[in-house]
Amino acid sequence: MAIFTKPKLLFVFFLILSLVLVSQCYDQNPRGDQDPQQEKLRECQQRCERQQPGQQRQLCKQRCEQQYKKEQQQQHERETGEDDLGNRGPEKRYRKFQECQRRCQSEEQGQQLQECQQRCQQEYQREKGQQVETNPEWEQQEKSNNPYLFESQRFRSRYRASHGDFRILEKFNQRSQLLKGIEKYRVSVLELEPQSFVLPHHCDGEAIFVVVKGQGIISIAEQDNKNSFNLQKGDVIRVFAGSNVYMLNKDNNEKLFVYVLAKSVNAPGNLQQYFSAGGQNPETFYKAFSSDILESAFNNPRDKLERLFGQHKEGIIIKASEEQIRAISEHASRSTQQTKGRTQGPFNLLKERPLFESKFGQFFEACPERFEQLRDLDAAVGFMNINQGGMVLPYYNTKSTKLVMVVEGNARFEMACPHLGRQGQSPWSRGQGREHEQEQEQEEGEVHYQKIRGNLNVGDVLVIPAGHPITFVATGNSNVRIVGFGVDAQNSKKNFLAGKQSIWRNVDREAKELSFSMPGREVEEILQKQDQSYFVAGPEHRQQRERGEEGRRGQDQYLSSILDFVF
Ligand SMILES: [Cu+2]
Numbered sequence: 001m002a003i004f005t006k007p008k009l010l011f012v013f014f015l016i017l018s019l020v021l022v023s024q025c026y027d028q029n030p031r032g033d034q035d036p037q038q039e040k041l042r043e044c045q046q047r048c049e050r051q052q053p054g055q056q057r058q059l060c061k062q063r064c065e066q067q068y069k070k071e072q073q074q075q076h077e078r079e080t081g082e083d084d085l086g087n088r089g090p091e092k093r094y095r096k097f098q099e100c101q102r103r104c105q106s107e108e109q110g111q112q113l114q115e116c117q118q119r120c121q122q123e124y125q126r127e128k129g130q131q132v133e134t135n136p137e138w139e140q141q142e143k144s145n146n147p148y149l150f151e152s153q154r155f156r157s158r159y160r161a162s163h164g165d166f167r168i169l170e171k172f173n174q175r176s177q178l179l180k181g182i183e184k185y186r187v188s189v190l191e192l193e194p195q196s197f198v199l200p201h202h203c204d205g206e207a208i209f210v211v212v213k214g215q216g217i218i219s220i221a222e223q224d225n226k227n228s229f230n231l232q233k234g235d236v237i238r239v240f241a242g243s244n245v246y247m248l249n250k251d252n253n254e255k256l257f258v259y260v261l262a263k264s265v266n267a268p269g270n271l272q273q274y275f276s277a278g279g280q281n282p283e284t285f286y287k288a289f290s291s292d293i294l295e296s297a298f299n300n301p302r303d304k305l306e307r308l309f310g311q312h313k314e315g316i317i318i319k320a321s322e323e324q325i326r327a328i329s330e331h332a333s334r335s336t337q338q339t340k341g342r343t344q345g346p347f348n349l350l351k352e353r354p355l356f357e358s359k360f361g362q363f364f365e366a367c368p369e370r371f372e373q374l375r376d377l378d379a380a381v382g383f384m385n386i387n388q389g390g391m392v393l394p395y396y397n398t399k400s401t402k403l404v405m406v407v408e409g410n411a412r413f414e415m416a417c418p419h420l421g422r423q424g425q426s427p428w429s430r431g432q433g434r435e436h437e438q439e440q441e442q443e444e445g446e447v448h449y450q451k452i453r454g455n456l457n458v459g460d461v462l463v464i465p466a467g468h469p470i471t472f473v474a475t476g477n478s479n480v481r482i483v484g485f486g487v488d489a490q491n492s493k494k495n496f497l498a499g500k501q502s503i504w505r506n507v508d509r510e511a512k513e514l515s516f517s518m519p520g521r522e523v524e525e526i527l528q529k530q531d532q533s534y535f536v537a538g539p540e541h542r543q544q545r546e547r548g549e550e551g552r553r554g555q556d557q558y559l560s561s562i563l564d565f566v567f
Contacts, residue, residue, distance in 0.1 A: 041068040056153050066119075097123070115457060118410050118476045122455070145420065146452050147176030152459030155189060159273075159282070161315030163196035164249075165189075169461055171269045178419050179463060182487055184268045185261060187403055187461055192216065192249035192256040197320040199277040199312075200246040205262035206377050207239040210349075210483055212407045214256035217248040217332045220344070227344055228332040231256075234350030236366055236381045238373035241265045244276060250325050259405055261485040263377060279312035347371065349383055356501075360390030361535030368490045380486035384472070386411065389541035391473040393499040393534060400492035402464040402484045409480030411456045415470040420450035456482075469497055473538040501533040 041064055048060035097120055104116035155167035168188040172179035186205070192198065192214070200221065209218070211231045218237060219228040221244045229237065239245060249256035264271050278284040286294060286309050291302050298305060320328075333345075347366065354362040365382040368374040374381070380400060386392060455475070456462060464470050466488070474480040486492060496502045504512070504527045512527075513520035530536065537545065 037068060037071050040071075041065065044068075056156075059153050097121075114410065114476055114478070118455070118457075121475065145450075146454060147178055147420075148415070148417075148452060148463045148465070149454045149456075150175070150461040150463075152457065152461075154461075155459070158188075159316045161317040162193075163315075163319050164192040164198070164317035166316070167191070168271070172463065173269065178465070181465075182401055182403070182463070184263050185403065185485075185487055186264065186269060186271050187405070187485070188260045188262065189459070190247075190256075190258040190260060192247070192258075192317060193319075194249055194251050194253055194255065195320055195322070195325060196249050196317050197324070198245075198247040199275060199282065199316050199318070200244055201273045201275045201277070201282075201316070202242050202244045203239075203262065203271060203273050204241060204266045205264050205271045206241045207260055207262040208374070208377065208379055208381060208485065209235075209237045209239055210259045210261075210381055210485075211235040211346075212257045212259055212483055214249060214254045215251050216256045216258075217250055217328060218346075219246050219248075219328070219332070220244065221246075226331075228328070229345050230329075230332045231258075231346060232348070234348045234383070235346040236349050236371075236373075237346040238344070238377070246277075248320060248325060248328055250329055257407075259483055259485075261379065261403065261487075263487075273316075275316070277312070278316070279308075279310050281313050282316050284309050284312075344373070347373075349381060356534045358533055358535045359387070360537060361386040361392060363392075363494075363534070367486075367492075374489070378488055378490050380484075380489035380492070382484040382486065384482040384484065386472060386474040386480045386482075386535060388474055388477065388479050389538055390535050391538035392471055393502070393530070393532075393536060394469050394471040394497040395494045396469045396497070397464065397466055397486070398491075398493045398495055399466050400486040400489045401466050402486050403461060404464060404482050404484035405461050406456045406458050407481040407483050408458065409474060409478045410458075410476035411472045411480045411482065412475050413453060413456060413462060413470060413472045415452040415464065415468050416449035417452050417465075417468055418447070418449050420452065421448035456480075466492070473540075475540075496534065498527075499530045499533045499536065500528075502527070 044064035044067065045061050048057050048064060100120035100123065101117055104113055104120060108116045150169055155169050157165055158168050159166045166188065168186055171183065172185065173183040190198070190209075209231075211233055213233060215230070215232045217228060218231055218239075219226070220239070231237070247258075262271055266272075274285050275282045276284060276286070289297070291305070294300075294305050295302055349364050349366050352364055352366070355365045356363050362385045363382060364384075365380055366374060367380045368378055382402070382404075384392065384404075454462075456472075464484075472480070472482065497504075507515075509520035509524060512523040516523050
């Protein structure tokens with residue numbers, strides 16, 4: 001230790017020591033220490049703040065957080081070496097799945113819990129079978145290449161009030177030129193809190209209302225006619241363009257949810273509400289007239305009219321008292337009415353006989369051929385219930401394009417689309433793709449179908465163009481209920497592509513032989529193997545059953561059959 005006896009060297013030693021300490025301090029500085037994932041989360045949430053209004057902002061932020069959690073977990077896996085590039089053994093995969101489910105149960109509730117568990121399941125399925133598809137970039141691309149799926153956040157609140165919300169989905173042709181055929185149609189959702197009232201208004205669109213939850217009253221006031229109807233779940237009511245309408249949720253506890261299909265009668269896809277009632281918020285259209293005109297029209301002095309049209313400030317959906325609800329309810333009836341040659345009033349779709357059904361689901365439909373109210377709009381309304389673990393056999397709608405929305409549960413879908421089937425081209429995209437699309441007629445002999453797929457949660461909308469083969473599979477731990485509006489519905493049918501009732505039963509054996517280059521008998525044997533119709537066990541349910549029948553050979557076999565039994 002001779003060096004410490006020399007003061008110069010001692011000074012140099014302390015200088016180095018203090019430099020080391022200072023540099024360590026800098027390393028521990030909170031900014032320098034900031035986790036890049038956390039930084040990303042912060043940026044993502046800020047983006048939501050800037051770009052998304054109200055409720056969407058919350059959803060947007062939640063998505064940021066989910067992504068953050070996922071990335072953190074992935075990092076954890078990388079660091080602990082639990083997972084080397086997804087080559088997890090079945091035990092490890094399953095353990096991870098169980099952990100995921102436990103996390104959901106401790107952190108989430110209700111709808112969120114269901115969604116969280118579904119994510120666990122999807123992750124597990126992906127790891128189990130399709131390792132290629134774990135690439136998030138590919139997934140992202142697939143999502144953005146799908147112009148048919150509108151996730152619930154694509155609805156925008158048009159009128160939000162303390163007692164409800166009216167949300168409208170973006171214009172279809174804004175998303176893609178492939179949806180130009182339905183540009184006049186808009187889909188919206190009316191959500192009313194218990195004991196609330198929607199102010200009288202009319203709309204420049206021909207509409208169909210479907211009650212998917214709750215109970216209420218709709219009143220239609222016309223020049224020479226007044227109709228008031230009770231509404232309940234499953235009711236379908238045609239609301240003519242320009243009808244002056246007010247509505248009520250009369251229930252004390254339950255919200256009222258109404259899905260609306262409207263066809264614009266002015267500018268295509270542009271729908272406006274016109275409030276006769278109101279004052280400042282919503283503004284009443286009377287305010288667009290000059291005072292002297294109003295004085296003459298109402299034969300009232302200006303100050304009285306200013307008072308009348310200046311009071312209301314609470315928005316289009318407001319709280320109603322029990323007495324008010326009772327009074328309005330007294331006038332409401334249930335039955336349909338014949339007024340001047342047109343039928344008005346609701347009918348209940350769920351009380352009709354299902355158009356087809358089996359152990360795994362039912363389908364109800366109101367078509368324009370049977371329901372006079374739907375005829376002039378050439379529209380249909382359908383309800384599809386798929387029981388837990390079930391799927392609907394692939395089918396296509398012969399002529400009608402369907403706009404479907406999930407009311408309950410979760411589903412995944414797969415659809416074949418020839419429009420997007422030309423590799424490397426995206427003629428659907430906005431802007432530059434437009435001219436492209438018109439020129440892009442299919443070249444000779446070139447047949448390819450793009451697999452369009454995705455998950456559907458409550459509130460998501462899917463457009464199923466006519467002729468496109470599609471299937472839905474119930475995912476998650478409950479039944480799935482889907483409501484669909486059909487446009488150009490007259491004489492449209494569902495043609496099934498598999499199962500006992502499929503179109504193949506009406507094709508000659510020789511034609512089958514020629515079509516598949518196989519002996520006709522063999523083709524039929526394959527096509528007839530599915531002896532069920534319409535709804536059958538979904539892939540997960542089916543795997544579980546098959547494994548159950550396989551018996552137990554060795555421990556590995558046993559383990560995997562347990563794993564598959566979960567789904
Ligand atoms: Cu297509």
